[in-house]
């Protein structure tokens with residue numbers, strides 16, 4: 443999601459939540475970002491009669507009037523009604539095209555990028571609930587606060603406090619305003635309400651929220667999000683050769699629908715396409731051997747784990763598919779770890795990867811069986827494509843027709 447223009451829009455809404463925007467001013471920030479946000483439905487065109495529109499008077503007339511729109515010599519211009527002799531300002535179509543910010547859709551994008559659940563929407567004209575995410579034992583609710591001064595911030599945060607779920611904590615994101623009074627920061631911290639600016643908490647262009655910013659705030663309790671490790675697991679995390687970076691729990695459901703496999707990463711369900719499941723399962727098989735889990739790019743290529751794309755591309759797709767579901771990893775580079783020597787691994791404890799119906803005899807073989815099936819499916823799909831291509835190549839050319 444385009445960054446600069448998004449900041450501009452949010453900061454304007456912070457001043458005035460009902461603000462609308464002229465295409466000309468949006469394009470002056472960035473034409474390409476304007477087009478991209480309009481295409482994504484985050485800027486919504488408003489039908490507005492030119493005669494109803496008003497423009498600031500650049501020559502400050504006596505009363506600093508709002509100029510009206512009129513036609514002079516076939517051109518659309520902004521006219522000062524106080525001093526008719528001052529020069530009219532020419533207006534373009536972009537000056538007259540008005541857009542509103544698509545807040546509902548923006549909240550949708552946020553929720554999707556972060557695997558959020560729960561209710562969302564407007565709580566007051568300056569406060570939006572984006573949703574909630576449960577990590578381990580703790581639920582964090584996320585709010586967007588459009589305020590530009592300390593007294594408004596207090597009122598909005600009091601509303602947050604009144605709407606909170608019991609026992610969890612809240613993260614309030616402000617587009618640019620920062621609560622700087624240390625007593626206020628501490629007070630809200632004790633209420634388990636964390637405060638952060640947009641640039642501290644949100645990563646662009648993916649819109650991922652870094653929930654751990656909350657923990658930097660005084661008064662907020664550290665979360666007990668991880669189930670306790672067994673002594674053996676504790677030893678493995680301390681072992682230099684293994685040194686897993688994450689504690690994420692990955693559950694395979696064993697169910698496929700339309701060639702998509704449902705997995706659960708921690709608390710979040712995701713659907714993975716065949717080729718991503720194939721790569722993930724291959725990494726699991728290596729991890730389950732208990733020797734650190736590293737697989738080289740060469741091996742992944744030789745075993746036809748990735749087909750029709752580079753290993754790098756497939757890894758990047760897999761990381762993207764897991765975004766928002768991971769415990770501490772913002773972009774997936776910790777969980778799908780690269781060692782800088784063209785090797786990759788799934789960097790969590792092997793005990794934390796569960797086949798369907800874990801505990802049944804033979805369930806460890808599930809990963810190997812699944813990988814074989816996925817490879818066969820991949821070969822079939824490739825053969826089908828090859829046959830189609832061959833048919834296409836052998837179709838009668840124009841000269842062969844009677």
Ligand SMILES: [Zn+2]
Nearest residue numbers: 499503507522
């Ligand atoms: Zn004027």
